[in-house]
Amino acid sequence: MTETLTIARVGGQGDGIADTPDGPVFAPLTLPGEVVRGEVRDGRLEAVEIVTASPDRIAPVSLHYGDCGGCSLQHWANGPYLDWKRDQVRLALAREGIETEIEAAVAVPSASRRRLALHARRGEDGRVALGFKARKSWRLVEVTACPVAHPRLVEAxxxxxxxxxxxxxxPKSAPTLHVTLTLTGLDIDVTGVERRSGGLSGDAQMRAIRAAAGADVARLSLAGDTLMMERQPTIAFGTATVPLPPGGFLQAVPEAEAAMVQRAVEAVQGAKKIADLFCGAGAFTFPLAAVAPVLAADASAAGIAALKAGMGSARGLKPITAEARDLFRRPLAPYDLRGCDAVVMDPPRAGAVEQTRQLPGTKAAVVVGVSCNPVTFARDARILIEGGFRLERVTPVDQFLWSAHVELVGIFRR
Known part of the structure; x- marks a missing residue:
């Protein structure tokens, strides 16, 4: 049965929501105030037709809009779109009873993403297609252009x-190419290759190596194991040049990383010693070491090795001590953090409950929380607040353009 509904708001996953007597109905690619028509099935509106468009609706820029599962909010004008991202942070904090200043969301430019995860499939005609998954589906959408990706990635x-x-x-392999644009060229780590049958044959490895060499790829690896390396992929963190480990974590957009680093460095001015927890290969570590000595820790031994390797290239920094340590199973206790009067944390999406619980017992006067998940950030923020900290302000960062994903930086003080 066809129904006509009015969209009340956009939910946390980016779908429009219409309130009905039978409960909320989710309508993809719609905006607040729009009148829409379609078939309601299991709480979702399908075959959506826009009857009355919002004045905030703009023309999408992607050739694959509506089919590709990414960039699902590019039909929304920039102002209200960024306001919505800011509001997602407010809602997450409100669920924990937290009120604070929430700054305007930091925008990033299009064509700026330096990392892509591209799925590869072979079509019925035998041709290899590369792209992203369709919305709510395992189906592959072949991508020939991408408005959020750096032009060098699109060209490749x-x-x-x-x-x-x-x-x-x-036939059971479903490879994903994790492609990173580094200072020395493309770094590709491939996952999703069938291993039970013996893994990739020597012949297939040689074909992959030849293709990568022909494309002037800096490095090609399979699930972290290097197959070929013409040049060491490197990244600049502050004044350091760091060798990126295969498959290593890196912020997706340099402008977003710079915005988060800037706020962290500003917050810890005057500190005598800084702890950088979940430090990765040192995106925050090296800029922080321009302020004070840094104790850096992360579970990734490869990330810590890369950080240490980058120390020799940096000049004019305070001493850095780096340790490979699982901060979920073995969080740094107040004794381990003695002397640290500032802490910066950038944990994974799951947050850092165990490590956060240790911080009220330290001498830290300021804690900077960097997060890619406002919900787990708010949960951990509640722990700090109950431990004697005040959340001074939060800055949302729109690292993943036109998606429902929100990153943020929060500043806590005693």
Whole structure:
């Protein structure tokens, strides 16, 4: 049965929501105030037709809009779109009973993402297709252009498809190419290759290596194991040049990373010693070391090794001590953090309950929380607040343009 509904708001996953007597109905690619028509099935509106468009609706810029599962909010004008992201942070904090100043969301430019995860599949015609998953589906949408990706990544798509062909050797393989644009060229780590049958054959490995060499790829690896390396992929963190480990974590957009680092560095001015927890390869560590000595810790031994390797390239910094340590199972206790009067934390999406619980017992006067999940950030913030900290302000960062994803930086003080 066809129904006509009015969209009341956009939910946390980016879908429009219409309130009905039978409960909320989710309508993809719609905006607040729009009148829409379609078939309601299991609480979702399908085959959505826009009857009355919002004045905030703009023309999408992607050729794959509506089919590709990414960039699902590019039909929304920039002002209200960024206001919505800011509001997602407010709502997450409100659920924990937290009120604070929430700054305007930091925007990032299009064509700026330096990291992509590209799925590869072989079509019925035998041709290799490379792209992203469709909305609410495992179906692959072949991508020929991407408005959020750096132009060098877009230009490389045909060559990346040729590289992917070798990893489709086994019919059960569903390879994903994790492609990073580094200072020395493209770094590609491939996951999703069938291993139970013996893994990638030597012949397939050689085909992949030849294709990567022909595309002037800096490094090609399979689930973290290097297959070929023409040049060491490197990244600049502050004044340091750091060798990126295969498959290592890196913020997706340099402008977003810079905005978060700037706020962290400003917050810890005057500190005598800083702890950088969940430090990765040192995105925050090296800029923080311009302020004070840094104790850096992360579970990734490869990330810590990369950080240490980058120390030799940096000049004019305070001493850095780096340790590979699982901060979920072995959080740094107040004794381990003695002397640290500032702490910066950038945990994974799950947050950092165990480590956060240790901080009220330290001498830290300021804690900077960097998060890619406002919900777990708010949960951890409640722990700090109950331990004697005040959440001074939060800055949302729109690192993943036109998506429902929100990153943030929060500043806590005693």
């Amino acid at each position: 798509l045909p060559a990346l498809a040729r590289i992917a062909e070798a990893f489709l050797e086994h």
